Amino acid sequence: xxxxxxxxxxxxxxxxxxxxxxPVKDVSPDMSFLEMFDYLNEELINKGEEPIAFDSDCRxxxxxxxSMWINGRAHGPVPGVTTCQLHMRSFKDGETITVxxxxxxxxxxxxxxxxxxxxxxxxxAAGGFVSINxxxxxxxxxxxxxxxxxxxxxxxxxxxxxxxxxxxCKNSSAMLFVSSKIFHFASLPQGKVEAKTRVQNMVAKMDxxxxxxxxxxxxxxxxxxxxxxxxxxxxxxxxxxxxxxx
Amino acid sequence: xxxFLSGIFTRSVGKKIxxxxxxxxxxxxxIVHCAIxxxxxxxxxxxxxxxxAHFMGTNxxxxxxxxxxxxGIIWHIVQALILTLDSRKANSVKYAxxxxxxxxxxxxxWMGLLGTLILMFLVVHLLDFWAQARFTGLGIPPVMxxxxxxxxxxxxxxxxxxxxxxxxxxxxxxxxxAYHLMHGFQSAFQSLGLxxxxxxxxxxxxxxxxxxxxxxxxxxMPIAIYFGFLK
Ligand code: HEM
Ligand code: FES
Numbered sequence: 001x002x003x004x005x006x007x008x009x010x011x012x013x014x015x016x017x018x019x020x021x022x023p024v025k026d027v028s029p030d031m032s033f034l035e036m037f038d039y040l041n042e043e044l045i046n047k048g049e050e051p052i053a054f055d056s057d058c059r060x061x062x063x064x065x066x067s068m069w070i071n072g073r074a075h076g077p078v079p080g081v082t083t084c085q086l087h088m089r090s091f092k093d094g095e096t097i098t099v100x101x102x103x104x105x106x107x108x109x110x111x112x113x114x115x116x117x118x119x120x121x122x123x124x125a126a127g128g129f130v131s132i133n134x135x136x137x138x139x140x141x142x143x144x145x146x147x148x149x150x151x152x153x154x155x156x157x158x159x160x161x162x163x164x165x166x167x168x169c170k171n172s173s174a175m176l177f178v179s180s181k182i183f184h185f186a187s188l189p190q191g192k193v194e195a196k197t198r199v200q201n202m203v204a205k206m207d208x209x210x211x212x213x214x215x216x217x218x219x220x221x222x223x224x225x226x227x228x229x230x231x232x233x234x235x236x237x238x239x240x241x242x243x244x245x246x
Numbered sequence: 247x248x249x250f251l252s253g254i255f256t257r258s259v260g261k262k263i264x265x266x267x268x269x270x271x272x273x274x275x276x277i278v279h280c281a282i283x284x285x286x287x288x289x290x291x292x293x294x295x296x297x298x299a300h301f302m303g304t305n306x307x308x309x310x311x312x313x314x315x316x317x318g319i320i321w322h323i324v325q326a327l328i329l330t331l332d333s334r335k336a337n338s339v340k341y342a343x344x345x346x347x348x349x350x351x352x353x354x355x356w357m358g359l360l361g362t363l364i365l366m367f368l369v370v371h372l373l374d375f376w377a378q379a380r381f382t383g384l385g386i387p388p389v390m391x392x393x394x395x396x397x398x399x400x401x402x403x404x405x406x407x408x409x410x411x412x413x414x415x416x417x418x419x420x421x422x423x424a425y426h427l428m429h430g431f432q433s434a435f436q437s438l439g440l441x442x443x444x445x446x447x448x449x450x451x452x453x454x455x456x457x458x459x460x461x462x463x464x465x466x467m468p469i470a471i472y473f474g475f476l477k
């Protein structure tokens with residue numbers, strides 16, 4: 001396949017960025033989107049040019065590092081996959097593909113397609129944990145957990161924190177991420193203990209970090225590579241209201 | 247109680263809850279308003295409607311609710327403005343390419359615009375009826391029903407809706423309302439934390455039907471009068 005890539009290039013946080021156009025020849029349809037970038041970068045390095053900076057780690061859809069805004073959508077045109085799992089066969093030969101970094105005030109661009117997502121870490125630090133005073137470890141099977149609760153916690157724990165929800169939201173709201181991180185814990189007995197303070201602290205931190213307010217367009221659900229449901233956001237609103245009222 | 251006072255509505259989630267409460271309250275108002283006005287379709291020369299309008303204009307409970315309603319609309323608009331400005335701040339750099347329709351409905355993304363259109367309609371609508379009934383008088387003689395004198399609100403309707411462009415403004419207002427509710431009805435439940443695998447599909451269906459039929463019934467009022475179906 002032969003493609004034309006329009007890619008956002010930006011030297012550093014403070015530099016003004018702009019789009020650069022790169023023709024890429026002989027791309028295999030079996031390459032992943034990131035492999036295609038490796039291929040292009042090799043070419044740039046051989047030519048003595050600066051390679052394009054982008055995030056990646058696991059390249060198997062579980063770490064949440066990769067983060068590209070491809071042709072107007074988070075992680076590209078295929079629902080339910082991350083950029084690293086997107087393959088070039090999902091594009092047409094001769095296509096022009098526009099690639100941008102995540103855009104949100106809380107995710108400033110560091111370089112090219114790399115954004116600073118430490119605001120997510122700060123939200124986690126505000127309550128995305130269970131406090132345990134360690135002693136002799138208890139046998140896990142002594143705490144009975146219903147299948148429903150386990151499934152609920154599991155579906156919330158699917159969130160890989162990639163930031164696609166924020167990137168896709170017209171308000172740059174992080175509510176899908178934050179609610180997932182809340183119910184990852186709050187659905188289980190160990191996590192229920194701190195449920196009230198957790199929701200209040202995490203919501204407060206989310207606001208402080210400059211994420212916007214949710215307006216229920218559900219773009220986050222549509223673009224989440226793990227297809228997490230906005231039902232989690234409603235549950236968070238409920239938990240927040242209960243925490244405030246009681 | 248102190249946690250309650252410590253800014254329930256100032257956080258992002260709290261703002262949504264305020265939006266949901268005021269939205270549902272305005273929806274409940276629409277039901278009452280639509281039911282009462284639909285009495286004109288009895289086509290009895292406005293007898294039932296004028297009696298109902300008289301009750302609404304004089305009953306103390308309704309008069310109190312009128313103040314609550316204005317407060318509700320203002321709260322709704324102020325919150326909407328805050329939400330919109332917050333979003334602008336959080337999302338200051340736009341994408342070169344944004345495929346919105348791939349991830350959401352256009353009317354979900356344009357609630358602010360639809361709300362502004364509704365507000366413009368409301369100003370025209372309040373000047374047409376409410377402001378005259380309360381302050382300046384309707385400017386047409388009262389009617390006698392069963393030996394009692396009533397303000398002729400029905401006659402006012404016939405007069406207002408005899409003008410073509412006014413009818414068009416009302417129809418456009420109702421189309422804006424329909425799309426606002428198409429998103430808003432189910433959104434209010436989501437904001438209040440009411441999302442459930444079993445009930446949400448029912449809420450969404452109810453919302454769609456509500457968003458079509460309530461504005462449609464409202465829009466049929468000026469249309470029926472303009473084309474002379476109601477006398
Ligand atoms: C009878 C009139 C109205 C009704 C019945 C109504 C109803 C609703 C409902 C049910 C919602 C959803 C609330 C939620 O998401 O939790 C909503 C949202 C909204 N309304 Fe209205 N509304 C009315 C008038 C207005 C007006 C006059 C404006 C603005 C000038 C406005 C602006 C908005 C905005 C911007 C939203 C979206 C807020 C967000 O969630 O981000 N509305 N409305
Ligand atoms: S690189 Fe780990 S999810 Fe894509």
